[in-house]
Amino acid sequence: MEENKTIQPTLYERLLKKEWSYYAGAVMISILAITLFMFSGSTWGVSGPLTTWGAQFFSLFGVDASVWGANIDSYKFFGNTASMTDFGLLFGALISCLLAAEWKIRKIKHWKQFVAGALGGLLMGFGARFASGCNIGGLFSQLPRFSVAAWVFLIFVFLGATVGGKLLRFFMPPTSNKRPQRKRLTAEQRKRNRTIQIALGVALIVFFLIVAAVVAPTYPKAPYFIVIGLALGYVMQRSRFCFTAAYRDPTLTGETKLTRAVILAFALCTIMFFGFQASHVDLADPSTYPGNPINLSLMLGSFIFGIGAVLAGGCASGTFVRIGEGYVQNLIALVFFIFGSVFGNAITSRIAGSFMTAGSKVYLPAILGGNIPALIVQLLVLLGLWIAADKWEQRKRG
Amino acid sequence: MAEQYLDCLGEACPVPLVKTQNAIKDMAVGDVLVVGIDHTCAMKNVPDWARGQGYNVEIEEVGEGEWEVVIEKTC
Numbered sequence: 025m026e027e028n029k030t031i032q033p034t035l036y037e038r039l040l041k042k043e044w045s046y047y048a049g050a051v052m053i054s055i056l057a058i059t060l061f062m063f064s065g066s067t068w069g070v071s072g073p074l075t076t077w078g079a080q081f082f083s084l085f086g087v088d089a090s091v092w093g094a095n096i097d098s099y100k101f102f103g104n105t106a107s108m109t110d111f112g113l114l115f116g117a118l119i120s121c122l123l124a125a126e127w128k129i130r131k132i133k134h135w136k137q138f139v140a141g142a143l144g145g146l147l148m149g150f151g152a153r154f155a156s157g158c159n160i161g162g163l164f165s166q167l168p169r170f171s172v173a174a175w176v177f178l179i180f181v182f183l184g185a186t187v188g189g190k191l192l193r194f195f196m197p198p199t200s201n202k203r204p205q206r207k208r209l210t211a212e213q214r215k216r217n218r219t220i221q222i223a224l225g226v227a228l229i230v231f232f233l234i235v236a237a238v239v240a241p242t243y244p245k246a247p248y249f250i251v252i253g254l255a256l257g258y259v260m261q262r263s264r265f266c267f268t269a270a271y272r273d274p275t276l277t278g279e280t281k282l283t284r285a286v287i288l289a290f291a292l293c294t295i296m297f298f299g300f301q302a303s304h305v306d307l308a309d310p311s312t313y314p315g316n317p318i319n320l321s322l323m324l325g326s327f328i329f330g331i332g333a334v335l336a337g338g339c340a341s342g343t344f345v346r347i348g349e350g351y352v353q354n355l356i357a358l359v360f361f362i363f364g365s366v367f368g369n370a371i372t373s374r375i376a377g378s379f380m381t382a383g384s385k386v387y388l389p390a391i392l393g394g395n396i397p398a399l400i401v402q403l404l405v406l407l408g409l410w411i412a413a414d415k416w417e418q419r420k421r422g
Numbered sequence: 423m424a425e426q427y428l429d430c431l432g433e434a435c436p437v438p439l440v441k442t443q444n445a446i447k448d449m450a451v452g453d454v455l456v457v458g459i460d461h462t463c464a465m466k467n468v469p470d471w472a473r474g475q476g477y478n479v480e481i482e483e484v485g486e487g488e489w490e491v492v493i494e495k496t497c
Binding site: 189 | 426427428429431432433434435436437439440441443444445456458460461462463465466467470471474475484485486488
């Protein structure tokens with residue numbers, strides 16, 4: 025196998041096919057997350073609308089959505105930022121995949137994959153409702169804003185993912201060493217297929233620009249969210265970004281490249297959010313603190329979410345991206361994620377006020393005595409984690 | 423110089439990498455493992471891991487969004 029033929033990538037391959045580095049993904053996602061915050065005034069979230077969609081689904085059968093603690097009457101798709109960015113993740117990834125001519129339906133081949141997707145989705149739905157957010161809304165969007173609850177989320181989602189990694193072998197399809205029979209396409213057929221995929225990708229871009237223009241008069245901000253959502257999906261697909269892998273892989277495979285990329289994204293967002301935090305949060309007034317309260321519900325929820333994300337093969341954002349790429353297992357996961365959200369929401373709306381939700385918001389600058397100390401401490405901790413992750417991978421490689 | 427095929431089509435991360443790690447462990451130096459993958463993330467982490475181990479890695483796109491990763495256990 026000692027071949028040294030260097031095939032120069034074509035311009036097309038360089039622009040639309042070659043994957044980006046995880047770090048490039050981290051930088052782009054951070055910038056897009058901040059841009060979204062600037063336009064919408066709220067941070068990026070993914071799992072929120074799923075409860076509403078689930079409640080809408082059940083209301084089709086005459087079930088009163090308020091039973092589940094969800095309000096669907098005031099819900100408008102183009103008035104709901106997360107709904108648009110969720111679809112953006114899906115279709116952005118689809119566009120990315122089509123432009124690279126890499127789209128196909130990725131079928132499941134074993135019933136265990138169905139079980140993994142369904143169970144993982146259910147657990148994620150439950151977990152996200154108990155923790156008041158998935159690892160985007162409850163972690164990625166909150167940790168840079170000095171919410172200590174996000175650090176708690178991080179610890180418990182890591183523990184959950186580690187447990188999920190141990191359980192994964194029960195859900196792995198059996199090893200097969202048989203090469204599937206595949207009709208080899210001729211160069212001409214492949215070129216034609218590629219052209220069709222790229223054309224579909226371009227058509228989708230045009231379609232969404234038209235949608236954005238059509239809804240703009242009624243929902244003036246919707247076009248921004250459509251574009252940002254599509255961009256997030258495109259970036260996540262192109263850079264193969266995966267939040268789940270960041271806390272699953274260190275203990276499972278020993279790889280920490282994504283872990284370090286996510287840490288970089290945390291650090292970048294911390295810096296970009298800093299000006300807003302320092303000027304908008306009143307240290308003397310806990311009601312202005314961002315993020316969730318720290319309580320048992322959060323710990324339980326993020327732990328369960330971690331298990332679910334590993335079994336399903338992606339967290340909430342990852343699930344949308346992979347559906348766009350044509351993965352059937354993630355589509356199953358989304359359906360059960362929605363069910364899990366509705367049932368989880370029904371439970372959390374009943375345990376509100378119990379010992380499960382007893383706790384308060386903790387804001388890093390408030391306990392460290394200022395914004396600057398909080399910034400320094402948070403960045404140093406992230407740097408420490410980055411170094412530890414780097415060392416961990418080297419050690420695991422032996 | 424045995425060659426083994428490992429079918430990871432339709433499998434989500436991290437299953438392809440775990441299966442690859444397990445398969446390589448049982449192989450002799452000089453053996454070749456061909457992993458069939460259609461998961462774009464696995465297409466990054468499987469070659470990444472194998473190169474990090476110091477193995478020779480070659481990738482062939484055998485169809486739209488479907489690849490064969492050829493890993494030679496060199497050490």
